[in-house]
Amino acid sequence: MSEAVTRSLATPPGLLASLDPLLRQWLPRQRWFAGKGRPLTGFSLVAATELLPPGGRRGLYHLLVRAHQALAPVPGAAEQPADCYQLLIGEREALPPRLAPALIGHVTEGPLAGRTVYDALHDTRPAELLLEALRSGTRVGALRFERDPDQEIRPGLVPRLVTAEQSNSSVVYGDTFILKLLRRVVPGVNPDLELPLALAREGGDRVPAPTAWMCADLGGDPYVLGVLQPFVQGAADGWELALRELAKGEDFTAEARALGRATAEVHTALARTLPTVTLGSSQVRHLVDGMTDRLGSAAQAVPALRPYARALRSAFEALADLAAQGCTWTAQRVHGDLHLGQCLRSPGGRWWLIDFEGEPSKPLAERRMPQPPLRDVAGMLRSFDYAAHAAGHRAPGWADSCRAAYCSGYARAAGADPRTDPVLLRAYETDKAIYEVVYEARHRPDWLPVPLAAIRRLAADGGAPSPSQLSHPSLPSHPSLPACPPSPRRPRP
Numbered sequence: 373m374s375e376a377v378t379r380s381l382a383t384p385p386g387l388l389a390s391l392d393p394l395l396r397q398w399l400p401r402q403r404w405f406a407g408k409g410r411p412l413t414g415f416s417l418v419a420a421t422e423l424l425p426p427g428g429r430r431g432l433y434h435l436l437v438r439a440h441q442a443l444a445p446v447p448g449a450a451e452q453p454a455d456c457y458q459l460l461i462g463e464r465e466a467l468p469p470r471l472a473p474a475l476i477g478h479v480t481e482g483p484l485a486g487r488t489v490y491d492a493l494h495d496t497r498p499a500e501l502l503l504e505a506l507r508s509g510t511r512v513g514a515l516r517f518e519r520d521p522d523q524e525i526r527p528g529l530v531p532r533l534v535t536a537e538q539s540n541s542s543v544v545y546g547d548t549f550i551l552k553l554l555r556r557v558v559p560g561v562n563p564d565l566e567l568p569l570a571l572a573r574e575g576g577d578r579v580p581a582p583t584a585w586m587c588a589d590l591g592g593d594p595y596v597l598g599v600l601q602p603f604v605q606g607a608a609d610g611w612e613l614a615l616r617e618l619a620k621g622e623d624f625t626a627e628a629r630a631l632g633r634a635t636a637e638v639h640t641a642l643a644r645t646l647p648t649v650t651l652g653s654s655q656v657r658h659l660v661d662g663m664t665d666r667l668g669s670a671a672q673a674v675p676a677l678r679p680y681a682r683a684l685r686s687a688f689e690a691l692a693d694l695a696a697q698g699c700t701w702t703a704q705r706v707h708g709d710l711h712l713g714q715c716l717r718s719p720g721g722r723w724w725l726i727d728f729e730g731e732p733s734k735p736l737a738e739r740r741m742p743q744p745p746l747r748d749v750a751g752m753l754r755s756f757d758y759a760a761h762a763a764g765h766r767a768p769g770w771a772d773s774c775r776a777a778y779c780s781g782y783a784r785a786a787g788a789d790p791r792t793d794p795v796l797l798r799a800y801e802t803d804k805a806i807y808e809v810v811y812e813a814r815h816r817p818d819w820l821p822v823p824l825a826a827i828r829r830l831a832a833d834g835g836a837p838s839p840s841q842l843s844h845p846s847l848p849s850h851p852s853l854p855a856c857p858p859s860p861r862r863p864r865p
């Protein structure tokens with residue numbers, strides 16, 4: 373075992389009880405807290421490890437904590453399965469001003485009574501310690517740090533916490549690496565590590581190859597806790613770039629086309645390296661049932677969706693009808709939550725795809741299932757629509773031309789144009805917009821009008837599918853579109 377981190381404490385007695393009242397206040401305020409809107413009823417410890425560098429100060433705890441919550445904000449409501457969160461807790465007598473944003477609170481009882489506790493990822497030494505553990509491949513308590521022996525990690529890189537809004541927390545080390553610490557963790561193979569590793573093995577150059585990773589082994593179930601990967605220096609993400617170009621009134625179609633090409637290359641590599649399956653009518657029925665169920669739960673959670681539910685369902689049923697007529701689709705591993713913010717453009721103009729975690733609210737097994745690649749395409753199409761809305765009404769037609777350019781870039785690299793499969797594309801776009809309605813209602817209520825506008829458009833189009841709704845006005849419509857175009861949808865022999 374390496375000397376980087378030398379001590380583990382399995383169960384610091386009373387530690388969690390002393391943190392309980394502070395975590396009840398602090399946790400729901402974190403952007404990455406997944407259970408917003410449901411009262412916390414308590415915590416239970418999954419694993420606790422005290423991280424102690426040789427000769428270093430004590431007081432750094434790695435905790436995996438289950439947050440128990442009521443079903444709804446009603447006293448006495450039944451509990452839901454508790455989410456498990458990864459916390460790195462530091463303690464000090466008082467916090468220096470630079471750590472003020474990291475404050476969790478002042479402990480009044482238990483082993484840390486009188487101490488100030490804080491989110492230690494904001495602090496230099498704890499962040500350095502994590503990199504050192506990854507560099508040296510340490511094992512401490514239940515924690516296992518592993519690395520790709522072929523990639524060098526220089527010691528002494530200076531850490532800084534990424535302050536942008538994220539679903540997890542990331543630390544950049546000397547502009548060389550970025551470590552994403554997953555916040556809500558689940559047992560099993562995490563696609564955020566699995567897919568970039570598979571793509572790296574395949575020799576792809578569109579996704580940064582994982583350099584090191586951090587896991588916990590608990591009761592036979594590995595939990596992926598973090599992934600270190602090369603930092604794409606000087607990169608801007610697609611969302612920033614799109615908004616910048618929109619503000620200047622500049623054309624974004626060349627970038628959209630390049631993004632389509634990058635997406636298709638990643639899809640092709642994933643299909644080469646991981647299993648693909650054919651979806652026939654029973655699998656498509658299952659897919660459609662899932663979409664319909666999600667619509668039902670979303671309409672329960674967000675009443676503004678209810679007037680459109682029937683029309684939206686018909687977009688899903690149109691897909692089931694095609695499958696019942698004998699159409700089949702190829703499914704493969706996909707990104708699962710692709711949008712402009714998941715695409716980084718390096719200063720040389722190359723597009724990279726990041727964040728293969730999938731939609732964090734979905735179960736891991738579902739996120740790892742092979743799916744038609746058009747699911748990712750639909751996510752990107754939604755994203756162009758989001759960008760246009762975020763910019764107001766300054767650029768009429770902007771989203772339409774970006775969506776068309778993205779599809780044609782995709783078609784060039786994949787050999788199949790997503791627009792030749794309008795029923796599947798519309799079903800996925802509808803499913804995504806419904807997901808976004810719930811996401812925005814929970815996380816950014818001010819943004820709710822953006823996906824709701826798409827819901828209105830998609831619902832208005834809920835009858836017979838029409839290619840014109842797919843926003844490629846520059847292309848002729850497909851009046852003679854066959855019921856089962858040869859690719860990517862293929863008739864059964």
Ligand SMILES: Nc1ncnc2c1ncn2[C@@H]1O[C@H](COP(=O)(O)OP(=O)(O)O)[C@@H](O)[C@H]1O
Binds near residue numbers: 534537540541550713
């Ligand atoms: N390899 C990378 N190089 C440069 N920046 C990155 C890299 N990976 C992630 N980032 C930055 O960190 C942000 C969050 O990363 P992401 O994987 O999307 O985390 P989350 O799942 O928490 O949203 C991204 O929006 C991007 O700005």
Ligand SMILES: O=P(O)(O)O[C@H]1O[C@H](CO)[C@@H](O[C@H]2O[C@H](CO)[C@@H](O)[C@H](O)[C@H]2O)[C@H](O)[C@H]1O
Binds near residue numbers: 539711732754758808
């Ligand atoms: O945090 P993640 O990147 O994993 O994804 C979640 O948050 C995204 C917002 O940050 C959210 O994306 C939605 O908003 C984007 C603009 O901020 C837009 O480009 C996307 O098209 C839209 O879906 C994403 O859905 C959510 O899973």
